[in-house]
Each structure stands twice: as structure tokens, then as C-alpha cells.
Amino acid sequence: MPELxxxxxxxxxxxxxxxxxxxxxxxxxxDGTKRFGxxxxxxxxxxxxxxxxxxxxxxxxxxxxxxxxxxxxxRVDYTLTQLGYDLKPVIESMTKWAEDYxxxxxxxxxxxxxxx
Numbered sequence: 001m002p003e004l005x006x007x008x009x010x011x012x013x014x015x016x017x018x019x020x021x022x023x024x025x026x027x028x029x030x031d032g033t034k035r036f037g038x039x040x041x042x043x044x045x046x047x048x049x050x051x052x053x054x055x056x057x058x059x060x061x062x063x064x065x066x067x068x069x070x071x072x073x074x075r076v077d078y079t080l081t082q083l084g085y086d087l088k089p090v091i092e093s094m095t096k097w098a099e100d101y102x103x104x105x106x107x108x109x110x111x112x113x114x115x116x
Contacts (some may be wrong), residue, residue: 016061017087021046021054023094026080026087029064033079063087 004012017023021043028034028042040051055078058064063084069075106113 013090016063017090017094021050022058023091025051025054025058026063026084027091029078029080029084030088030091033077036076036078039078058084 017026024043024046025039028039034042036051036055039055040046040048043051055064055066059066062081064078064080067077067079069077102113
């Protein structure tokens with residue numbers, strides 16, 4: 001197995017959380033187990049197809065687990081694994097960097113920004 005460099009490890013992390021929906025799904029599940037409908041509602045504009053695809057990918061990568069209950073109507077719960085919860089400081093760090101960057105750019109461009 002080839003040695004992993006800092007660059008390749010950073011790239012691996014970005015592949016796991018580097019797009020809009022994966023990051024938002026992981027962040028949303030930090031509060032605990034959610035059903036598909038809850039996630040779709042809380043994520044807003046995500047389509048069912050995109051949500052399903054991202055949930056499957058995150059499950060394959062070991063970031064979350066999917067539990068199916070044999071009942072009518074079907075019930076499926078999604079919960080982060082420990083690997084998923086371990087992403088919390090990564091997400092917090094990225095959020096902090098984005099806030100600092102936004103402020104720096106606002107200062108540079110001399111524009112007033114409102115904090116959400």
C-alpha cells in the first residue's frame with residue numbers, strides 16, 4: 001500500500017465532506033438520528049434523488065448507518081457512526097475559516113456584512 005502524504009489525506013477528507021450536500025447531511029445528523037423525511041425537510045431544496053444518493057455514499061464510506069424497520073409504512077433511520085461524529089471538529093474548523101474569510105473579504109472590499 002502506498003504511503004499516504006498530508007496532501008493525499010487532505011484530499012481524502014475533502015472527498016468525504018467536500019460538497020454542499022454531504023457536509024449539510026453530516027452537520028444535520030450531529031444532533032442525532034433522523035428519518036429520511038426529516039432530513040429532506042431540514043435540508044430544504046435537496047431533491048429526493050440527490051439525498052438518497054448522498055446517504056448511500058456516506059453509508060458506503062462508513063460515515064453513517066442506515067437502519068430499516070420492517071413495518072408499514074416503511075421506516076428508515078440514519079445515524080452517524082463514530083467516524084461521522086469525528087468529523088465535528090473538521091466541520092467546525094471549516095466553518096470558522098469561512099467566517100474569518102468572509103470578514104476579511106468584507107474588510108478588504110469595505111462592505112458591511114450582517115451576521116446570520
